[in-house]
Amino acid sequence: MRKAFIIVLAATGLLTAGCGAVGMVKSGDAARGKTLYAEKCGSCHVLKDAGATGTIGPNLDDSFGPAYCHGFKEQTVRDVVRGQIAYPEMPMPADILRGSDADDVSVYVASVAGSNYDCATYAGAS
Ligand code: HEC
Structure with missing residues (x-):
């Protein structure tokens, strides 16, 4: 968990430094994103809200x-x-989704990821 958090920080640093060429996600359809997540991401990534159980990725x-x-914004x-x-890095395939499809999934994941976390008992939050 701690390692994943550090990866998130590193990725954020990259984006704020302006290296992420995709820029900011301005809007997206979370309901559509949930369907796309089930089709394209759930086989590799657990996400409680999506009922996804894949364990190839984090x-x-x-x-x-x-x-x-830790107070990150959505x-x-x-x-x-x-x-x-x-x-992505291998073995996650690049550009599984593009454009508004990728935006929809990003909005969906950000809206539900970690919603099962109880921050009061999460040891890393101080
Ligand atoms: C074939 C399996 C596979 C698929 C499909 C896949 N991923 Fe991944 N994903 C991975 C693996 C493995 C990693 C870890 C390596 C890396 O960082 O690229 C990863 C990393 C990630 C991370 C970074 C997590 C962290 O803790 O750093 C995110 C976010 C992510 N994937 C989102 C998605 C989304 C959204 C989709 C669907 C559009 C998706 N992935 C589809 C395998 C997959």
């Missing part, structure tokens, strides 16, 4: 729950997810 509740406990998480879709 559990996204664990990736972003601690970040939210917009930041959207942009991190969007950047990850555009510039």
Whole structure:
């Protein structure tokens, strides 16, 4: 969990430094994003709200729950997810989704990831 949080921080640093060419996610349709998540992401990433159980990639509740406990804004998480879709590392395939499809999934993931986290008992939040 701690490692995932550090990765999130690193990714955010990248975006704020202006290296993330995809820029900010301005808007997206979360309901559509949930359907796309089930089709394109759930096979690799656990996400409680989506009922997804894939374990090839990190559990996204664990990736972003601690970040939210530390006060990250939803917009930041959207942009991190969007950047990850555009510039993943192996074995996550690049550009599984593009354009508004990728925005929809990013908005959806940011709206639900880590919502099962109880920040009061989360040891990393101080
Ligand atoms: C074939 C399996 C696979 C699919 C499909 C996949 N991912 Fe990934 N994903 C991974 C792996 C493995 C990693 C860890 C390596 C990396 O950071 O790229 C990862 C990393 C991530 C991270 C960073 C998490 C962290 O803790 O740093 C996010 C966010 C993410 N994926 C979102 C998505 C979204 C959204 C989709 C659907 C559009 C998706 N992934 C589809 C395998 C996958």
